Amino acid sequence: MKIDREKLHSPFVEQVERVSGEVFANCYQCGNCTGGCPVSFAMDYGPSQIIRLLQLGQEQLVATANSMWLCVGCLQCYSRCPKGVSAASILEALRQMTLRKGEDHEDVGGLPFPFLKDAPQQAIISGFRKFVS
Amino acid sequence: MSRIGVFVCQCGNNIASTVNTKKVADEMAKIPGVVYTGDYKFMCSSPGQEMLKEVVKEHKLDGVIVSACSPHMHEKTFRKACESAGLNPFRCEITNIREQCSWVHHDKTKEVGTIKSIDLTRMTIERLKRNRPLEKINIPIKKKALVIGGGIAGIQAALDIAEGGREVVLVEKEPSIGGNMARLSETFPTMDCSQCILTPKMVEAELHENITIHTWSEIERVDGYIGNFTVQIRKKAKYVNEDLCTGCGECIEKCPFKADSEFEMALNKRKVIYTPFPQSVPNIPVIDASNCPKIQKDKCGACAIVCGPKAIDFKQEDRIITEEIGAIVVATGYELMPNTRFGEYGYGRIKDVISGLQFERLASSSGPTGGEIRRPSDGEIPESVVFIQCVGSRDEKKGVAYCSKICCMYSAKHTMLYRHKVHDGQAYVFYMDIRSGGKRYDEFVRRAIEHDGAMYLRGRVSRVYERGGKTIVQGADTLSGTQVEIEADMVVLATAIVARSGADQLAQRLGIGYDKYSFYNEYHPKLRPVETVTAGIFLAGTCVGPMDIPESVSMGSAAAAKVLSLFSADEMAREPITAFVNEPICNACWDCLNACPYSAIESKGVKDRKGNIVRWIANVNDGVCQGCGVCVAACRSKCIDLKGYTDEQVYAAINAF
Numbered sequence: 186m187k188i189d190r191e192k193l194h195s196p197f198v199e200q201v202e203r204v205s206g207e208v209f210a211n212c213y214q215c216g217n218c219t220g221g222c223p224v225s226f227a228m229d230y231g232p233s234q235i236i237r238l239l240q241l242g243q244e245q246l247v248a249t250a251n252s253m254w255l256c257v258g259c260l261q262c263y264s265r266c267p268k269g270v271s272a273a274s275i276l277e278a279l280r281q282m283t284l285r286k287g288e289d290h291e292d293v294g295g296l297p298f299p300f301l302k303d304a305p306q307q308a309i310i311s312g313f314r315k316f317v318s
Numbered sequence: 319m320s321r322i323g324v325f326v327c328q329c330g331n332n333i334a335s336t337v338n339t340k341k342v343a344d345e346m347a348k349i350p351g352v353v354y355t356g357d358y359k360f361m362c363s364s365p366g367q368e369m370l371k372e373v374v375k376e377h378k379l380d381g382v383i384v385s386a387c388s389p390h391m392h393e394k395t396f397r398k399a400c401e402s403a404g405l406n407p408f409r410c411e412i413t414n415i416r417e418q419c420s421w422v423h424h425d426k427t428k429e430v431g432t433i434k435s436i437d438l439t440r441m442t443i444e445r446l447k448r449n450r451p452l453e454k455i456n457i458p459i460k461k462k463a464l465v466i467g468g469g470i471a472g473i474q475a476a477l478d479i480a481e482g483g484r485e486v487v488l489v490e491k492e493p494s495i496g497g498n499m500a501r502l503s504e505t506f507p508t509m510d511c512s513q514c515i516l517t518p519k520m521v522e523a524e525l526h527e528n529i530t531i532h533t534w535s536e537i538e539r540v541d542g543y544i545g546n547f548t549v550q551i552r553k554k555a556k557y558v559n560e561d562l563c564t565g566c567g568e569c570i571e572k573c574p575f576k577a578d579s580e581f582e583m584a585l586n587k588r589k590v591i592y593t594p595f596p597q598s599v600p601n602i603p604v605i606d607a608s609n610c611p612k613i614q615k616d617k618c619g620a621c622a623i624v625c626g627p628k629a630i631d632f633k634q635e636d637r638i639i640t641e642e643i644g645a646i647v648v649a650t651g652y653e654l655m656p657n658t659r660f661g662e663y664g665y666g667r668i669k670d671v672i673s674g675l676q677f678e679r680l681a682s683s684s685g686p687t688g689g690e691i692r693r694p695s696d697g698e699i700p701e702s703v704v705f706i707q708c709v710g711s712r713d714e715k716k717g718v719a720y721c722s723k724i725c726c727m728y729s730a731k732h733t734m735l736y737r738h739k740v741h742d743g744q745a746y747v748f749y750m751d752i753r754s755g756g757k758r759y760d761e762f763v764r765r766a767i768e769h770d771g772a773m774y775l776r777g778r779v780s781r782v783y784e785r786g787g788k789t790i791v792q793g794a795d796t797l798s799g800t801q802v803e804i805e806a807d808m809v810v811l812a813t814a815i816v817a818r819s820g821a822d823q824l825a826q827r828l829g830i831g832y833d834k835y836s837f838y839n840e841y842h843p844k845l846r847p848v849e850t851v852t853a854g855i856f857l858a859g860t861c862v863g864p865m866d867i868p869e870s871v872s873m874g875s876a877a878a879a880k881v882l883s884l885f886s887a888d889e890m891a892r893e894p895i896t897a898f899v900n901e902p903i904c905n906a907c908w909d910c911l912n913a914c915p916y917s918a919i920e921s922k923g924v925k926d927r928k929g930n931i932v933r934w935i936a937n938v939n940d941g942v943c944q945g946c947g948v949c950v951a952a953c954r955s956k957c958i959d960l961k962g963y964t965d966e967q968v969y970a971a972i973n974a975f
């Protein structure tokens with residue numbers, strides 16, 4: 186991977202910082218967030234790795250990873266972070282930035298009718314909010 | 319017949335739980351020459367000591383044995399008690415029945431422990447019977463200190479000793495004192511300017527009435543022992559008469575020839591007659607003879623023509639001066655490992671790969687670029703600088719196994735200095751671990767990262783090479799698990815801190831120990847960190863191992879305190895456990911002389927009645943001898959023996975077993 190000044194301070198990186206309100210340089214890379222995250226085992230990159238890739242300006246790897254979609258917003262990461270960094274906010278920012286480009290994570294039209302009918306209302310509403318623009 | 323008393327200590331339950339102390343005492347009572355025995359709960363307590371004193375007087379004892387803990391613990395206590403009861407303290411011996419007996423036996427029937435205690439005590443009794451009373455050795459102390467090395471550690475030691483009212487001779491091998499600290503720009507973690515805090519101390523040392531500074535000088539020879547060293551100092555020829563020179567600098571101005579500046583680490587030139595830097599102390603130039611055409615082939619002489627006070631003296635020669643010294647502080651500092659060892663980083667091949675100290679000079683307002691960060695190759699301001707940590711450190715294969723301790727901190731400092739001077743510059747740091755233990759140190763590193771935007775990459779750099787006019791740094795970021803590549807305008811190597819070349823030879827001259835890296839050994843790394851095994855020689859600063867300025871200064875002050883406490887008495891008492899030579903049978907083979915680790919053995923001439931030397935024999939210098947006994951083992955003719963542990967005593971002890 187090539188890194189340079191432009192990548193480290195790319196518009197993408199700066200936008201994620203602005204939307205999340207977090208400063209990536211603050212992260213120690215201690216890994217506590219990934220250690221505590223209930224879903225990091227299934228993520229392409231755990232929360233701390235996502236932050237590392239953002240520190241290194243690696244937009245492509247961050248944007249295509251499944252991490253932001255798996256995050257359940259439990260805030261375990263934030264509550265454990267010794268630097269007060271919220272990986273949850275960062276993943277939320279990545280979700281928002283993706284959805285606002287109109288890139289849905291879920292194709293609602295493609296969902297089978299019986300599923301929609303049987304699923305709890307709560308799951309449908311929060312799922313649509315999270316995955317669909 | 320002897321009148322020996324045996325006191326067996328129970329040490330609470332420490333001894334009594336596995337040793338029947340009463341039985342030990344009773345058994346000892348049967349030995350001829352023993353007139354008193356008893357056991358007691360705590361011999362070292364005040365009542366225990368009082369009891370001992372009373373028994374000594376009441377039974378008119380001429381020898382005392384305390385069977386108790388290790389002599390390291392309470393030998394002094396019991397010898398003192400005996401002394402105050404009127405007994406020669408060296409007629410008191412300790413049998414170690416705790417560390418060597420009760421603690422290593424778990425047998426609750428106490429059988430084994432008791433038998434062993436009886437054996438050990440019986441052996442000590444036989445040794446004690448053959449003990450001669452010894453007198454403490456009093457040696458006079460010359461109250462003048464020598465400090466070797468005029469870096470910050472040596473300067474601090476000299477100032478503190480001088481302030482304590484004692485004379486100090488400060489010997490520095492360069493033309494000025496100041497050491498490496500004089501090279502630094504600003505210092506972590508407070509970022510104060512190095513010169514601004516150092517030069518007042520240098521001047522204070524120069525002006526102090528108790529300090530004599532010899533620069534451009536080295537230690538030629540050291541003889542003697544604590545309180546009584548005779549030191550020969552080689553004052554190398556400066557070709558400038560120090561008494562006449564006013565430091566006007568006319569000569570430097572007019573000298574037409576130049577050479578690489580040692581002080582600027584070859585980033586700049588200096589004249590052939592020079593002072594290393596403008597605030598040099600003393601402000602007296604020296605001529606670099608090997609580059610001076612006048613001295614080499616009698617051409618030039620410009621400096622002598624312009625020198626008003628006629629201080630230039632091309633005929634000057636090295637001089638040896640002798641000083642009588644009571645204590646020595648060694649503060650010879652450090653060097654950087656030569657970067658040439660690291661071909662893969664392009665040092666020496668790629669001009670813009672420099673060392674940490676060179677970066678300090680670039681950042682220093684008195685440096686070759688006036689404090690602007692400009693790279694050596696073309697003087698351009700670098701837009702990206704890569705700092706590589708642990709170069710040579712923590713590298714068992716090519717460098718040294720230890721951590722150089724300060725480079726994490728100074729690399730963080732460098733990124734800040736760079737960012738403060740080149741606002742849109744990007745600094746990268748390759749590191750293995752960040753070691754920033756110390757007051758406000760980790761906060762400092764975080765400031766470099768969080769506030770000044772340094773990009774830290776966790777991994778080593780595998781190579782630095784040139785591609786299309788660019789310097790490419792190829793390394794790893796193990797946090798993201800990837801190989802990374804950076805185009806750098808300049809690369810700074812945080813090379814390992816190593817001992818001065820020649821540090822081992824100086825140690826041999828002084829008779830002090832050093833490790834495999836030539837760093838000097840402390841007497842005890844925790845409890846006696848500024849002393850060496852050679853009494854009267856102390857250590858300060860980075861000659862012991864890598865450390866920063868606050869630690870070097872603390873060590874300088876600590877060494878000074880040791881010197882001052884030594885100098886507080888006119889004489890010092892030494893334990894008389896020293897070797898002695900049975901002169902008639904010494905055949906001068908010098909095995910002892912070669913074996914002695916403290917250089918305590920010298921040759922002595924035996925004179926006939928007319929005063930002519932008829933033969934040579936070995937002689938032990940009581941002031942230097944540490945009583946280790948190596949010479950006793952080495953002597954083939956068995957004519958050297960150790961007071962308190964003579965062969966006769968030791969064999970008697972063995973026979974009693």
Ligand SMILES: Cc1cc2nc3c(=O)[nH]c(=O)nc-3n(C[C@H](O)[C@H](O)[C@H](O)COP(=O)(O)OP(=O)(O)OC[C@H]3O[C@@H](n4cnc5c(N)ncnc54)[C@H](O)[C@@H]3O)c2cc1C
Pocket residue numbers: 466467468469470471472489490491492495496497498499502504505506507535536537649650651652653654674675678724728731818824858859860861865866867868870
């Ligand atoms: C790049 C770099 C940056 C640094 N930045 C900082 C910082 O910001 N803050 C900080 O706290 N520390 C810093 N340090 C560490 C600091 O330089 C040292 O802690 C300090 O200078 C050690 O002082 P010293 O007196 O022990 O040794 P030195 O400064 O090496 O002094 C030893 C002196 O002894 C003389 N000498 C050597 N051998 C002999 C001999 N045989 N006879 C006579 N004289 C002799 C030498 O010429 C020298 O003058 C830095 C180090 C480096 C390499």
Ligand code: SF4
Pocket residue numbers: 218221222223224225232255256257258259260261262263272273276
């Ligand atoms: S908020 Fe998201 S990233 Fe943080 S611990 Fe919970 S699931 Fe993991």
Ligand code: SF4
Pocket residue numbers: 211212213214215216217218219232233236262265266267268269270271272
């Ligand atoms: S817990 Fe905080 S500091 Fe540690 S890796 Fe996660 S975000 Fe970074």
Ligand code: SF4
Pocket residue numbers: 569572573574575590591605606609610611612613617618619620621622
């Ligand atoms: S004699 Fe030597 S030191 Fe003096 S001016 Fe000439 S070159 Fe320089």
Ligand code: SF4
Pocket residue numbers: 707708709711712720721722723724725726727750751752753812
């Ligand atoms: S102080 Fe830091 S850079 Fe220096 S050797 Fe130790 S870990 Fe490496």
